[in-house]
Amino acid sequence: MIIAINEKGFRHSGSIKERKRKSLEDLIKMGYSNIEFIDDSMDNLLEVYELTDIYRIELKITHVENGKPKTVRKFQGRKI
Numbered sequence: 202m203i204i205a206i207n208e209k210g211f212r213h214s215g216s217i218k219e220r221k222r223k224s225l226e227d228l229i230k231m232g233y234s235n236i237e238f239i240d241d242s243m244d245n246l247l248e249v250y251e252l253t254d255i256y257r258i259e260l261k262i263t264h265v266e267n268g269k270p271k272t273v274r275k276f277q278g279r280k281i
Contacts, residue, residue, distance in 0.1 A: 218245045
């Protein structure tokens with residue numbers, strides 16, 4: 202599923218990372234628990250990763266750098 206957070210009339214406000222986090226929280230509240238998040242910003246990835254402290258979800262995070270995807274295995278010394 203792709204969510205276009207910059208679409209006119211998008212229901213969430215705030216910074217880009219806040220809108221991405223809120224969008225994923227919506228999906229979690231709808232019952233999704235196995236999520237893959239792909240982004241080119243480590244700030245956005247960290248914002249979304251923090252959801253694992255709040256919700257019981259499985260989260261696969263992929264950082265895209267220079268057009269090349271790389272699965273992130275640790276954040277702040279914690280294994281994913």
